[in-house]
Amino acid sequence: MSRRLAAISATLIFLVCAARVGTARRPRYGGVLRIEIAATVKSLDAGAAVASPAEADGRDQLNALVLDRRAGDGMPPLIAPFKMAEWEPGKHATLVANDDASGGRPFVASVQVEMGRTARDRTLDLELGKADLAEIPVEQARQAADRGVRVSLSQPDELLALVFPAGRAATEDARVREALAAAIDRASIVNFILQKNGEAAGGLLPQWSSGTAFLFPTAADPDRAKELWTQIASAPKLTLRYDSGDPLEQSVAERIVVNAREAGISVTAQALQAGAPAAGVDGLLMRLRMPSPAPRAALVNFLSVLGPVANIDASPLPDPATPQDIYDRERAAISSGRVAPLVWLPQAYGLSARVRNWKAPGPGETWPLADVWLDIPPSPESEKEKQ
C-alpha cells in the first residue's frame, strides 16, 4: 500500500514538475536583444577595408543577420532573419525581426548592437543587466562567471601561436627556436592566464577537429631548452612582439619571457600595434582563427597565413585530403620550428539571465540570433494572440 502511495505521489510530482518546466522553456516572441561587441564596424560593404580582424568578423556577423543569401541554383534566396532599422557606422545598429525570414520570424523583436565597447564595459553591462549578449575575453570568462555572468564558450577554435619570422639572423639557428619553444610552459598559460578556458596546443589543428593533436607534445622541457641554449655559441637576445591592444597576448608574451628567463634565454617582450611590420622582431604572437571546423580547410588557411611570414610550405593540400595528408603537412610545419603552437582559445560570450537558446557559434558559423529568445514576461498582445 505504501509503495503504491509512493508511486502515485511520485507520478503526480513528476507531472507537476514537467508541466512547470515545459511552461518555462517555451519560447517567447518579442523583446529587444541588446548586444555589445568590441569591434567598430564602419561599413557593411564586404569589399570595404577593415582595420582589424575583429571588425571584419563583426561586419560578417551583421551582414549574416540582415543580408539575404543565395540558396543554390534554381532555388529562391534565403531571406535574412532581420532587417537593418538603424545604422550608425562604428557605433550603433538596430535590427528588427523580419517577418518574411526564410526560417520564420525570429523570436526577438529587435536586436540592438553597440559597437566599440571595451571588455570592462561589456562585462559590467552584463552584470548590471544592461546587455544581453556580449563578447568576453576568454581569460576573463571564469572571473565573469564567478561574478554571476552566464558564460558561453565555443569549441577552442582560435590558435595562439609563436611564429618565428624568416630572415632573422637570431632565429636562423633551429636550436634557438627549439630552445624557446621547449621553454614555454603551455599548461601554466592555460591554467593561470586562460583560467583553464583553453587547451594547450602542440599542433596546428585542435584535437576535436583533426583527432591527431595528441601526437604533438605540449609539455614544457626546460632542461632541453637549457641544453640547447648552452650549445649555441653566441646566444642571441631575442625580441618577442605582441599586439599592444591585446591583454591576452601581453600576458602570454610576459609569461614566455619568464619561462625563457628561467631557461637562461634572454627574451624581451615588445608591444606593437596589430598589423605593424614585423621588421626587427625575432618572434611574434599570432592568433589564427579556424575558418571552418574541417581540418583541411583550417590547415590550408593557417598555412596560407603562416607561409609568407615564417617561410612555411603553404602549397595546397589534396582535395579531398586524407587525415594522413593533413597530419603530414601539419607535422612538417611544426617540425620546421618556425611556428610554436601555444594554446587553443574558445570564443567566450556573456549572456544575461533572460537569453535563451543561445549556442556559441563554431568555426565559420554566425551568431544564431534567429533562434534566440528572451525569457521575458509575456506582453498583453502576445497573450491575446495566444488566446
Added chain:
Amino acid sequence: MTFRAKLFWVFTFALLLSVGMIAAGVTVVTRRAFEDLNQQHSDALVQQFQREFERRGQEIVHRVQGIADAEPTVRMAIDLNRPKSDVSIYVNDARGVSKAHQLDILDFAGNDGSIISSAEWPARFGYKLGWVTQPEDWPARGAFLMKAETPEGPTLALVSVATVRVGDNNVFVAGGQRLGREFLASLVLPQGMRALLYLNLDPNFQPTNLLDANGSANDAERFAPIVQREQQQPGEQTASINWTSDPATAENFHALPLEGRQKELLGVLLVGNSQREVAVLENRIIWLALAVVGLGLLIGSLLSWWGAARVTRPVRELAEGAHKVAGGNWNAHVNVHGGGEIGQLGRAFNQMTQQLIEQRERLVQSERVAAWREVARRLAHELKNPLFPLQTTVENLQRAKEQSTDQFEEVFRESTGILLSEIENMKAITTRFSDFAKMPQPELGPVNLNEVVRSAIKLFEAQFGAVGRPPITPELHLEENLPTIQADPALLHRALENLILNAMDAMPAGGVLMLRTAHANGDVQLEISDTGTGLTPEECDRLFTPYYTTKQHGTGLGLAIVQSVVSDHGGRITVESETGVGTSFHIDLPNHPPRREPSIPITFEKEKAKEGA
C-alpha cells in the same frame, strides 16, 4: 730706490699682507663654517632619509600585515589548504590588492614559496620565491631592502613579509615599495642640496642605475668612483665633484650605504651639497679684500707719501749735506727738525761739519807753520853753506891784512873771487825760491801730450848716452790716437823735465826709462817709470813735499813743482815705487781742466804731504 719709495713699498706690502691674511683667514673660517653647516645639512638629510625610510618601512609592514589579515587572503589560505586546491583563480589578485594598498611590490606565495600571484610581475606565477621560506621571524624583521625582480629588470624595494598560517600551511605575503625616484622626490631638501640613489643591482657601476628626483641622473659617470668605493668597502664616505672649472659648480657628496637583509650592499644614498654659496661668498670676500687693498693702496700711498715726505725730509737734507761735504763743501749746514733722533742727527751733522771746518783751519794753520818752518830750515840750510865760506874768506882777508902784507894781494884776489862765487850761489838760491814762489798760472791751449813727451825726451837724448855715464835707454809707448787736451805745454814740458831728471838721478848705474801715454774716459794718462834704486814708503809719502829731497844736492822743489803743475791742470799724480826695482809716476790729466775754485780741495797727495810734514 729712495727712502720714500722704500717706505711706500714697505707700507704697501704691509697693507697687502695684512689684508691678504685677513681675507685668507675670513675665507678659511667661512669655508669651515660652511663645511660644518653642510655637514649638519647632510647629517640632517641622512637622518631625514633614515626617518623616512623607517616610516615607510613601518607603513609597508602595516600595509602588508593588513593584506595578510584581510578576509580574501585568509580565504585564499584556507582554499589553498584544501586538497586539490586551484590556485589559478588567485593569479590576478595581487595586482588589484597592490593598487588598493599602494604597493609597487606584492607577491602571494604558497607554502613552498611558489608564487600564486605577483603584482610587479604577473607572469611569474608558479615560480619559487625561495627567500620567503627561509627561517626568519618576519614580523620581527620588519621592513628591509631587497632586490625585487620585475619585467623591466631588478629594482630596489623596501619590502615586508607577513604570513597567513592555516593548518600546517603558510601563505606568504611579500609587499613593498620601490625605492627610486618617487622616494627621492618625497624627501624635503634644503636649498642647494640634492639626494641621489644608486641602485646597486649590477656588479659594475651602471650609470642608468643612478637616480635623482627627476629620474636618471645626469653625468652619472662622474659618480662612478664614489659608488665603486662603496662597492669595495661599504661605509659612510664623502667625496667632492667639480662639475666644471668653476669652483661654484662643485658639490660635496655624502655617501650612505643601503644594505639588505644579508648585509649585502643594495644601494647607495648620495647627499649632495652645492658649493655655490661658499664659492660665491669666497668670491665676494676676495673682491672685498681686493677693494680694501685697492682703497688701502690709494690711501696708503697718499699717507705714505705724506708721511715719508715728513720723515725723509730731514734725512734727505742730511744726505744732501753729506753729499756736499763729500764734494768738499764743508760749509754744508742742515736745518734741525724737532728733538727726535733725526733732530739729534741733524745737530750732530752740523756739529761735525763745524768741527771739520775748525780742524781744517787748524790743519791749514799748522801746515802753514810747518811749511814756514821747512822754508826757514831749508833757507837756513841753503844760506848756511855759502855763508860759511864767506865768513872764512872774510876772516882770511882780515888775517892776511894783518899778518902778511905781501901775500894780501893774492889772498884778496882769491877771497873776492870766492866771495863773488858764493854770492852768486846765494843769488841762485834766492832765484830758485823766487821761481817756485812765482809759479805761473797755466795758459791753456790744445796740447798733444805725445808731442810734449817726444820734445822732452829729445832734450835729454844727449845726456842718456853721455860719455862716462852708464847709458839710459828711453822707451816710448805712446798711444797714437791720444786726444788733445786743454793744457799749458810749457808747464807740462817743465814738469816732464823734472820727472826725467829725477829718473836719471835715480839710475846712476843706467837703466830703462819708460814713458807711456794712454787715455780713458776722456782723461789722458802718462806713466814715467825707471829702473832705478826705488824709494821707501816713507819717502814716497813725503815725495811731493816742497824742499824735501833724498838727493845730496837737490832743492826738494822739483817734484813739488810737478805736483803743482798737475794740480793746476786739474789732474792728479801718484807714485809707486819698490826699493831696488824702480819707481813709476802716474799722471792723469783731464781733457778740460776745471775752473779753479777759491778753496782748492786737498788731494790725496797733498794730504800725504801734510801727513809727512
